[in-house]
Amino acid sequence: MDNQFTRQERDNSARLAELLHHNTDWIWEVDADSRYVWVSEMVTNQLGYTPEQVLGRTPFDFMAPGETARLKKTFEEILASRQPFSGLINRNVHADGHVVILESSGIPLFDENGTLTGYRGTDRDISQLGERVLQLESIYQNTPLALCMINRKGLLVEANKAMGELLGQDAATLPGKSLEDIVPDWHLLLQQDFMLLDSGEDIASKEVCLHGRYFYIKPLPVNDAGGHVSGISAAWVDITDRKIAEQKLACANQTLLQYAERDHLTGLFNRRYMDERLNNEITRAQREGSSLSLCMADIDFFKRYNDTYGHQAGDQVLRGVAEALRGGLRPADCVSRYGGEEFLVILPDTNGEGALAVAERLRERVQALAIEHESSPLGGALTISLGVMTWDASQLVCNIQSTGHISAELISRSDAALYRAKQQGRNRVVVA
Known part of the structure; x- marks a missing residue:
């Protein structure tokens, strides 16, 4: 009976040895110093x-x-x-000099005290696929585009060199780190x-x-093999130069807009802007039933x-x-330079009494400048005349429906009031 068991054990050992030595994978065992202590014949x-x-x-x-x-x-x-x-994919040099690409896998070995004694594993020849894999890995690692992959726990699984440079860290140390610790704002996104x-x-x-x-x-x-989302891969493109260019363009457009809306001499709004603004204020007054x-x-x-002081002095005035x-x-x-020496003031939500008070205040402010005007018959100081027009959208019914026509009518009536102020001796306010 004992001999029978002994023969069976020998047969099993021989069969196991044959399986190990003739397996398509190379089976090996290394010690704690990574030195081979057993290898299969493969x-x-x-x-x-x-x-x-x-x-x-x-x-x-044996590596390349x-x-x-x-x-x-x-x-x-x-x-x-x-x-x-x-x-773990690695290039190795065959005894005849050609390169062999192996995929390595292994498990740790411990003694009865829990001390690591080495690893046992396999090497599989993937030369036909491996070169392609290594090429793709090289492309991934060396592309100037920052690439990374994050799992559902928010941990970095992969990161290439450009990603490491972007984060200011060695790319090899990034896998396993929490994105929340590195880029808190993007972690929330x-x-x-x-x-x-x-x-x-x-x-x-x-x-x-x-x-x-x-x-x-x-x-x-x-996605994983089951089609479930296991992580997110992301490509980061540095668009700083584009952003700076956009900001410069926005500033330039704003400057152009200001030039398009402003009178270059006085800095006030120009007539083009004021016509548009008046149309908007008319629409608002109609909607809210307010005075304008x-x-x-x-x-x-x-x-x-x-003629007396010259055009440069006139510009200063x-x-x-x-x-x-x-x-x-x-x-x-809102006030604009509406013509050569003519100004238009828009007073939203202002009734006739309020408009008259504003106009008188403006007249007094200009007179208070005490600008010498010896050729004026009004006492030797610079003055202005004003015509005032008030439109109450809640009370007045206009038979002209166009906002543009209403605008033209309001301008015409305020201009007519200004003309009467001049006829009555200037340096005064006349209400339409």
Whole structure:
């Protein structure tokens, strides 16, 4: 009976040895120093070396140039973690000189005291696919586009060199780190993306600012074998230069808009802007049933002033009068240089009594400038005349429906009032 069991054990051992040695994968065992202590005969098929030639050496002794530098840190991290690993792709040199690409997987071995004694694992020849995988990995790592993948826990799974540079860290140290610790603002956006994906919706691209630079982020879902979202991959594009150009363009457009709306001499709004503003105020007054008043002002005897003091002095007067008018108005009011020495003031939500008070205040402010005007028959000081028109949208029914026609009528009536102020001796206010 004992002999029968002994023969059966020998048969099982022989069968196991045959399975190990003739398995398509190369089976190996290394000690804590990464030196081979046992290898299957399949190593000869894969690398061209006999088991005896491999024992006592390390995986790095068979790797292609550059692979040791690329993978040594990874191996050290595997040993330090004392965890299983899989899918580690590496280039090796066959005994005849050609390159063999292997995919390595392994599990840790411990003695009865829990001390790590080494690893046991397999190497699979994936040369036909491996070169393509390594090429893709090289492209991924070396592209100038910052790429990364994050799992549902918010941990970085993959990050290329450009991503490391973007975050100011070594890309090799990023996997396993929490995005919340590195980029808190984007972590919140990412959680929202997962919620959208779980509800069956698409996730949109976004722009973020990080370390003083602007980035365009294009996120895409990563699905597991079951079709469930397991993570999000993202490409980060530095758009700082574009953003700066957009900001400069916006400033330039704003400047152009100001030039289009402003009188270059006085800084007041110009006639083009005022016509549009008046139409808007008429529409608002109609909608709210409120009053709208206009003041048309004109500098008295301005031609004589230019003839006496010159056009440069005349320009100074225009600027001074403009500032006096602007300083006498409320924030909601608006004043423009409507013609050569003519100014138009729009007074929203202002009735006739209020408009008259404003007009008198403006007249007094200009007179208070005490600008010498020796050719004026009104006492030797510069003055203005004003015509006032008030339109009560809640009471007046206009048979002209067009806002443009209403605007023209209001301008005409305030101008007519200004004409009467001049006829009556100037330096006064006349109400239409």
